[in-house]
Amino acid sequence: MTEITRLFDFPYYQLEVHNLDAALVTKYDGKWVKTSTKEYLDKANAVSRALLKLGIQKNDKIAVISSTNRTEWNIMDIGILQTGAQNIPIYPTICAEDYEYVLNHSDSIYCFVSDAEVLEKVRKVQANTKIKEVYSFDHIEGCKHYSELFTLGEDESTQLDVEARKDNVSAHDLATIIYTSGTTGKPKGVMLTHNNITSNALDASKRLPLMNGDTRILSFLPICHIFERVLIYIYQYAGTTIYFAEGIDKIGDNAKEIKPNLMSVVPRLLEKVFDKIILKGEELSGIKKALFFWAVKLGEQWEPYGANGAWYEFKLKIANKLIFSKWREALGGELTTMVSGSAALQPRLSRIFSAAGMQVMQGYGLTETSPVVSVEMYENNLFKVGTVGKVIDNVEVKIAEDGEILIKGPNVMKGYFKDPEKTKSVMTDNYFHTGDKGEIDSDGFLKITGRKKEMFKTSGGKYVIPTLLENDLKQSLFIEQVMVVGEGEKMPAAFIQPNFEFIRDWINHKGKDIGSSDSEIASSEIVINRIQKEVDKYNKRFGKWEQIKRFELTPNVWSIDGGHLTPTMKMKRDIIKGIYQDLYDKIYRA
Numbered sequence: 001m002t003e004i005t006r007l008f009d010f011p012y013y014q015l016e017v018h019n020l021d022a023a024l025v026t027k028y029d030g031k032w033v034k035t036s037t038k039e040y041l042d043k044a045n046a047v048s049r050a051l052l053k054l055g056i057q058k059n060d061k062i063a064v065i066s067s068t069n070r071t072e073w074n075i076m077d078i079g080i081l082q083t084g085a086q087n088i089p090i091y092p093t094i095c096a097e098d099y100e101y102v103l104n105h106s107d108s109i110y111c112f113v114s115d116a117e118v119l120e121k122v123r124k125v126q127a128n129t130k131i132k133e134v135y136s137f138d139h140i141e142g143c144k145h146y147s148e149l150f151t152l153g154e155d156e157s158t159q160l161d162v163e164a165r166k167d168n169v170s171a172h173d174l175a176t177i178i179y180t181s182g183t184t185g186k187p188k189g190v191m192l193t194h195n196n197i198t199s200n201a202l203d204a205s206k207r208l209p210l211m212n213g214d215t216r217i218l219s220f221l222p223i224c225h226i227f228e229r230v231l232i233y234i235y236q237y238a239g240t241t242i243y244f245a246e247g248i249d250k251i252g253d254n255a256k257e258i259k260p261n262l263m264s265v266v267p268r269l270l271e272k273v274f275d276k277i278i279l280k281g282e283e284l285s286g287i288k289k290a291l292f293f294w295a296v297k298l299g300e301q302w303e304p305y306g307a308n309g310a311w312y313e314f315k316l317k318i319a320n321k322l323i324f325s326k327w328r329e330a331l332g333g334e335l336t337t338m339v340s341g342s343a344a345l346q347p348r349l350s351r352i353f354s355a356a357g358m359q360v361m362q363g364y365g366l367t368e369t370s371p372v373v374s375v376e377m378y379e380n381n382l383f384k385v386g387t388v389g390k391v392i393d394n395v396e397v398k399i400a401e402d403g404e405i406l407i408k409g410p411n412v413m414k415g416y417f418k419d420p421e422k423t424k425s426v427m428t429d430n431y432f433h434t435g436d437k438g439e440i441d442s443d444g445f446l447k448i449t450g451r452k453k454e455m456f457k458t459s460g461g462k463y464v465i466p467t468l469l470e471n472d473l474k475q476s477l478f479i480e481q482v483m484v485v486g487e488g489e490k491m492p493a494a495f496i497q498p499n500f501e502f503i504r505d506w507i508n509h510k511g512k513d514i515g516s517s518d519s520e521i522a523s524s525e526i527v528i529n530r531i532q533k534e535v536d537k538y539n540k541r542f543g544k545w546e547q548i549k550r551f552e553l554t555p556n557v558w559s560i561d562g563g564h565l566t567p568t569m570k571m572k573r574d575i576i577k578g579i580y581q582d583l584y585d586k587i588y589r590a
Contacts, residue, residue, distance in 0.1 A: 052165070189419075377389065390446065406433055
């Protein structure tokens, strides 16, 4: 049986153990198209043979940029890695100038793109890079189609050359460079070896309730991010069928079509799903509305393993039958598990979705740790609300004296590409300094308490951890985004982006007329006063020195394109402060 030590071993293992008729499934022209394990490998091998004909050498770099997850990305991934070259995945949403930076910094010589929009960005900067040729997954006039590689590599007699290349790839060779989205400055190129990722995938797989080839996965988080990419390898190892969503806006429709059993999520998505569910509840009336919010309130009190007792579990059965079953139907009706990562999940959402029969397993990790450090699992008492689970096998976590989380294990990166000084600055005796603060409780569960760099001190000498305030405030249906400020100032304050969609519905329900534009909503005294109530409510949970004394509403949506957020939806704090400098001055200088 294939021993998995390199990333391209995963599909070969699947061929031996599971041999699926539907390993990877992508929708083309309104129809789901299945690719079997054998076809997946046949095409990957043809790509490898073609790349050898194109002169690809070991340690060459090939960029892959795709707007959506799709079968072609995975074929290219294996095809590239088998030659000893490295796959350089790039976030599709970054600007053309950042494309140029990553392509040049990584020394990429070929580039594969998904569609015309990505191609246009690459073409803008291609002349300033070392890119010899661009291939596309979609058929685009004036661009070579990636299927040309199947023709170029159709001569199977050269497969022996591919096998020789594969044999020459060791577990500790570089597999990929992932450019972190970075909240400040230029992105860093995180070097991950085959062993970094394969060891992490195999160790983390023990925490996922995967069954067999009958298990359906819906994949939509960007595969260029290590979180979804490692999950894809785990799914292949487990022999599950992976469906690639058409886009984040089509998740609901795709879920109804394929009825997934498991999918990965980010907290922001769950927040939006929950907001829409609540809006639907607000539209109800009479006994239906009362039952709906009774079920929600019941869900907010949920505890794992029947800890609330038999009477609570009896009421929960009623709520599931009358209310929560409809929530599940909206996501296909057979979704039992969601794996959440990339940011902190509100405990309330963990409780509510778990109460509704869709358990949310929260995990923790970083690109530099391949990424999984810890993750929850409902079985074996490995689930505790408000934590990120227990540390996985072969990974060691140490809490430094200042509370910083330090990581040691085979999953820790090789270093930052072309930046030995930066690499040295985050490593101490093989421990990686995460920059996150945390604690391990008496039961061995890891809890994230904040971000070391984001903690600040007011002019009164009091420390404030903004993420704790922000995570609480974002539980409000009226608040979409919030950033706490106040370093060196006399008090904490906040920029708040209202949940414009929810507030429009709320205003209509109240029968008020304040205008419907984002700027009109942000300047409305009715809205400001209502959000003040939300701030007052959550302030009570914090010490007086931590409480938000003033806030300003921002008149637009924080977005990736607007520069507020990274491609992984993290706030660019310095950028946001600069964008709203006038609001900052109004708070502290007026």
